[in-house]
Amino acid sequence: MSPPKRSLRCAIYTRKSTEEGLDQAFNSLHAQREACEAYVKSQAGEGWALVRTIYDDGGYSGGSMERPALQSLLTEIDGGHVDVVVVYKVDRLTRSLTDFAKIVERFDKRGVSFVSVTQSFNTTTSMGRLTLxxxxxxxxxxxxxxxxxxxxxxxxxxxxxxxxGGSVPMGYDVVQRKLVPNPTEAEKVRQIFRRYVELGSTRELRLALKADGIVSQRRTAESGRTTGGNPFSRGALNHMIRNRVYVGEVFYKGGIYPGQHEAIVDRPLFDEAQAVVDEKRRVKLHRPSTTQKFPLTSLIFDDRGHPMAPSQSQKGGNRRYRYYVSRALIDKDRGEAGSIPRVPARAIEDIVIGAMHRIFELQTSNETGSDAIDLVARTRTTVRRIEVGASAIVLRLDPEVLDDHKHATHHDAIDALRSRLATACVLDWVRDDLVLSIPIRAKFRGGQHHIIAPGFGEMKSFPKPDATMVRAIVRAHAWLKLLLDGTVASMEDLALHVRHERVYVRRILRLAFLSPTITSDIIEGRQPEYLSLTDFIERDLPKSWRDQLDMVLS
Structure with missing residues (x-):
């Protein structure tokens, strides 16, 4: 007697590119599923059994993997709950050869077969793969x-x-697929142009419009959903000022063509606004580059998507402090800013450039000034975007720029990159980017956030020792030596010998008992930026080196 056949759990996937006809009692998705169910029943003798969960994607293109039902199906496959995927035609699963290769690789990894009802083959054979x-x-x-x-x-x-089609410009309505001026909103557009010429800054314009209660045009879709009515962003205002639609023209691929709609802004006013924009751009182009002083400029964003701009402040004489500040905070909208709206520049640069240092496998000990500049340049070329969140810094990397990008699709190469980073870091693929997530601890001290990335304390982009702390550590060890070799017999004698108050000597002497790791970091300038001598001499120093490290990072 032959052994019973193994039961194969079969999931049916259906898809339709448009939403047209989906409201019908029997539509294309139903027809696909009915044909697939009949096929599964015909294979009952082979142990095929239908999974009752419905995986339907109505109104989703086959050119993208971002489909809810498909993602749900792939999750079930990863969980080992599906043995066979059944579709009506191959292009119902995907129309992209690249995406298909990824899906089949995922199927093979879980031992899942793929069957098309109208095209008799499966992916378990080389001929089936060729046909597919x-x-x-x-x-x-x-x-x-x-x-x-x-x-x-x-x-x-x-x-x-x-x-x-597309986004309808403010000041117009769409009537029979044509742009028609809306008198009320058109007057607002003209007012915006006049105020921009007067103020000469989209930042000031934005604040003025917000104060006057002027918001974007409200529109109601056929579905009843209302959009608009929101304060303007600087990006929206910049786009509006440059939009040639308002003078009755159409801009397309570098060419300007007469439009079939009516202009709502006079040509002299529009040209005057363009002259203001051009002058601001000319001045900006002649400014010294900020990328050397702020190497993460244009790459860094907060976790709400706002760009973080370079900023400086001067405290305590001539000492300057550098920051990256969320644009939402600069534009006086603190409530809209991300979790960390202002971050010390050196701290974030140390973490980001330190991480890239490890990925590039450069040797810190041999790094020269030109190597450091080259490291910053390579970092700017490789990193597409940096996002600063409350618990992690996320870097989107361009795999094509990495030295070993030729092997970047292989798991062993990704593992090799991971091995160069701190164990808490996460490195994985997200679409076409390699995404590196670096866990951080955020501390709020002195009215601002300070960040620490455990495991990256020794990787600094530009180490700068704190001379005061270094002198104090050297002095502490020298004084301890005087006690140990018998030059002085007591703390009182030591205070008299070095001509300092006993309380001060006792506090400084504590530094001789710092852990070697903390001492080395301070001497080499790799301690957290917020750390100062006061943190050691005005607090009780734990005897345990591990507890000392926790105190520094807490």
Whole structure:
């Protein structure tokens, strides 16, 4: 008697690119599922059993993996709950050859088979894989040709000055697919242009509009959903000031074409506004570059997506302090800023450049001034975006720039990169980026946030020893030696010998008992930036070196 066949759990996936017809009692998704269910039943003798969970993606393109039902199905596969994936046609799963290769690799990893009802093959054989790749190549070709036709049609229409959809510019309504001026909102647009010419700054303009209660145009969609009515951002104002739609023109791929809509801003006023923008840009281009003093400029954002701009302050004489500050905070909207709206520049640079230092496998001990500059340049080339959150700093890296990008798709290469980082760091793929997450501890002291990344204390981009603390440590060890070799017999004798008060001598002497790790970090300038001599001489120093380290990081 032959052993019973193993039960194979079969999940059916269906997809339709548009939402058209989905409200019908029996639509394309139902038809696909019905055909797949019939196929699964026909294989009951082979042990096939239908998974009752429905994986339907209605209104989602096959050119993207970002589909809720597909992601849910992949999660179930990763959990080992599916043995066979059944689709009506291959292009229902994906129309992208690259995405298909990723999906099949994921299926193979979990031992999952893939079956198309109308195209008899599966992915367990080399012939099946070849057939699938050929079919998907044609599906991708079809999608690309359709895209080219649509782009050609859009190009021809835009050159004729037609409005081809998208975000409707403030001051206009859409009537029969044409832009028609809205008298009330058009007057607001003209007022914005006049105020910009008067103030000469989008930052000041934004604050003035907010104070006057002027907000973006409210619109109600056919579904009843209302949008707009929000204060302007500086980006929206910059776009509005540059938008040639307001003088009856259409800008498309470097060309300017007469539009088929009515202008709502007079040409002299528009030209005057452009002259202000051009002058500000000319002045900005002639300013010295800030990337040497602030190497993370234009790369760093808070966790609400606001750019963090360079900032400086001067305290205690001539000493300058550098920061990266959220634009939301600069624009006086602190409530909208991220978790850490202001971060000391040196601290974040030490962490980011220190992490990249390890990834590039440079030798800190041999680093010269030119090497440090090269490290900053390589960091700016490799890092696409830095996001500062409450518990982590997230770096999006360009894998094409890394030295070993040729092998970056292999798990062993990713593991090799991980091995160069602190154990708490997380490095993984997110779409086309390598994403590095560095855990941090954020402390609020002296009215500002200070950040520490455990495991990165010894990786500084530009070490700067604190001369006061270094002198105090040297003095402490010298004084301890006087006691140990019998030059002085007591603390009182030591105080008299070095000509300092006994209380001061006792406090400084504590530094001779700091852990070697903390002492080395201070001498080499690798201690947390907020740490000062006061933190040691005015607090009880734990005897345990581990407790001392916890005190420094707490």
């Amino acid at each position: 790749n050929v079919l998907l190549s044609f599906a991708q070709f079809e999608r690309e040709v359709a895209g080219e036709r649509i782009r050609d049609k859009l190009s021809a229409s835009r050159k004729k000055g037609m409005w081809m």
